Amino acid sequence: MSGIAESRAALAHPMIAVPTHDELVEQLFVRDLKLFVGQTLEPAQQKIAAQIVPAIAGSGSNSPVDDLRHRMQSFESFTTWLSLKRESQRQLWAAVEDCVERQADQLEALAAVDAPKGTLTLDPDFVAPDYITRGDIHLMPGGNAHDDGSVLQGAVMDRGGAVYMLGRNGGMLNDLRGHTAMAHLLTVAPDIRPIRILDMGCGIGTSTVPAAVCFPEAEVHGIDVGASMLRYAHARAEHLGAAVHFSQQSAERTSFPGASFDVVYSCVVLHETSPTAAINILAESRRLLRPGGIAIHLEVPLLHTLGDIWQELSSELEAQFNNEPNWRGALTADYGQLMRAAGFTDIRTGYQATAFNGRTAPRKFGEASEGVFRSWFVTSGRA
Amino acid sequence: MIVSLASEVTVLRARLDTCERLLVAAQVLAPGAVDSFSPDAAAQAERDGLRQHTLNKVFRPLQEAAMADVAAASRPIAGKEIQA
Numbered sequence: 001m002s003g004i005a006e007s008r009a010a011l012a013h014p015m016i017a018v019p020t021h022d023e024l025v026e027q028l029f030v031r032d033l034k035l036f037v038g039q040t041l042e043p044a045q046q047k048i049a050a051q052i053v054p055a056i057a058g059s060g061s062n063s064p065v066d067d068l069r070h071r072m073q074s075f076e077s078f079t080t081w082l083s084l085k086r087e088s089q090r091q092l093w094a095a096v097e098d099c100v101e102r103q104a105d106q107l108e109a110l111a112a113v114d115a116p117k118g119t120l121t122l123d124p125d126f127v128a129p130d131y132i133t134r135g136d137i138h139l140m141p142g143g144n145a146h147d148d149g150s151v152l153q154g155a156v157m158d159r160g161g162a163v164y165m166l167g168r169n170g171g172m173l174n175d176l177r178g179h180t181a182m183a184h185l186l187t188v189a190p191d192i193r194p195i196r197i198l199d200m201g202c203g204i205g206t207s208t209v210p211a212a213v214c215f216p217e218a219e220v221h222g223i224d225v226g227a228s229m230l231r232y233a234h235a236r237a238e239h240l241g242a243a244v245h246f247s248q249q250s251a252e253r254t255s256f257p258g259a260s261f262d263v264v265y266s267c268v269v270l271h272e273t274s275p276t277a278a279i280n281i282l283a284e285s286r287r288l289l290r291p292g293g294i295a296i297h298l299e300v301p302l303l304h305t306l307g308d309i310w311q312e313l314s315s316e317l318e319a320q321f322n323n324e325p326n327w328r329g330a331l332t333a334d335y336g337q338l339m340r341a342a343g344f345t346d347i348r349t350g351y352q353a354t355a356f357n358g359r360t361a362p363r364k365f366g367e368a369s370e371g372v373f374r375s376w377f378v379t380s381g382r383a
Numbered sequence: 384m385i386v387s388l389a390s391e392v393t394v395l396r397a398r399l400d401t402c403e404r405l406l407v408a409a410q411v412l413a414p415g416a417v418d419s420f421s422p423d424a425a426a427q428a429e430r431d432g433l434r435q436h437t438l439n440k441v442f443r444p445l446q447e448a449a450m451a452d453v454a455a456a457s458r459p460i461a462g463k464e465i466q467a
């Protein structure tokens with residue numbers, strides 16, 4: 001798997017902000033620091049929790065997660081871990097922003113693509129949902145909907161996203177989720193030849209371009225809430241040679257006519273919304289499908305270990321310290337039930353093996369998670 | 384502590400910058416050579432190791448403090464002592 005390397009050859013596409021020597025080393029440092037926080041400091045906290053949990057579990061407490069948190073707060077290393085977790089994330093964006101701002105002019109020039117294959121439709125009157133504007137998701141300054149008329153917020157998200165994933169999601173292309181969704185599609189419908197495909201919550205198009213790669217004949221659409229992100233997504237897709245139609249709208253209710261797509265999918269969107277919005281998004285994906293069409297919603301591994309108090313606390317902390325508005329809601333939902341309520345048939349829930357190329361990847365889908373980054377949770381259904 | 388560290392790093396940076404400028408002036412380095420440097424696989428591995436080494440060294444006290452807390456938590460009555 002291609003990680004993040006210092007080599008120039010590792011650049012995935014011309015739109016990605018190119019760091020100087022120092023900026024790159026700083027970004028790699030932040031990446032390493034995040035790994036240290038997650039893989040060295042966090043396991044120690046898990047061990048501390050393991051010592052405390054039996055007493056809490058035995059006490060018949062009504063709020064075991066709060067109790068655990070309270071008890072852990074008396075350990076200094078617990079608070080240190082949390083502040084470093086937050087600080088390393090803030091440092092990540094700071095490092096990326098410097099690098100993007102320095103080359104703002106070049107990026108704008110690159111974004112002015114002649115004779116694009118795809119399109120970009122922005123809505124100046126668009127109002128982003130509360131859960132997007134309430135806090136900066138992932139602590140990205142300004143948030144997803146931030147727009148100053150440039151492509152810069154998108155550029156920050158692209159470079160930051162690749163570093164944020166620690167190079168484990170397809171290096172600088174950061175596109176394994178999209179490919180995994182396509183691999184799932186071809187697992188459940190090996191002969192499908194979709195005419196129109198929609199990626200809901202496409203961000204800067206990392207998950208959208210794979211649909212165009214796997215189905216070059218299809219008309220591929222991507223929607224999201226942020227104008228800067230979409231401007232950047234458009235330029236990025238063009239530079240990657242993918243024809244994609246990007247538009248600014250909410251996945252909860254789009255302007256597309258009903259029954260106008262063969263495939264509608266989303267990748268790691270639901271945990272950044274709200275429980276109600278997630279239901280609306282599933283319903284909208286159902287409305288947009290032609291009879292027989294397929295919807296796919298991909299998420300991070302669910303909290304199957306519910307009842308494990310430490311897992312619950314750790315997920316609460318992730319939501320709180322990394323601004324994930326619906327982390328718990330999305331990871332504890334009963335997707336089979338939600339998909340049925342949305343009117344789907346042929347419903348599946350499980351784990352799709354991570355695909356580097358959706359078309360050629362092994363079609364591996366099963367009940368058990370193969371671990372973070374090795375497989376993704378997927379629910380799918382037919383209209 | 385952090386103030387003196389910051390001042391030390393600032394001095395270090397200035398000195399490195401001086402070196403680079405002198406090397407460019409003496410035509411040992413082309414302008415921008417450092418910024419366009421692209422390590423090969425072996426150099427990359429060594430540089431990854433260097434970064435890792437520094438990180439572990441600087442943050443080792445945090446790891447040790449965490450391990451001490453783990454040890455304290457596993458002593459039966461230690462939880463109370465810590466809270467006191």
Ligand SMILES: C[S@@+](CC[C@H](N)C(=O)[O-])C[C@H]1O[C@@H](n2cnc3c(N)ncnc32)[C@H](O)[C@@H]1O
Nearest residue numbers: 144177201202203206207224225250251267269
């Ligand atoms: C973690 S990003 C994932 C981006 C992309 N799908 C990927 O896998 O790389 C989640 C995206 O969902 C978008 N999003 C959240 N709620 C949305 C909504 N109601 N309508 C459209 N996009 C939404 C966010 O703005 C963000 O770009």
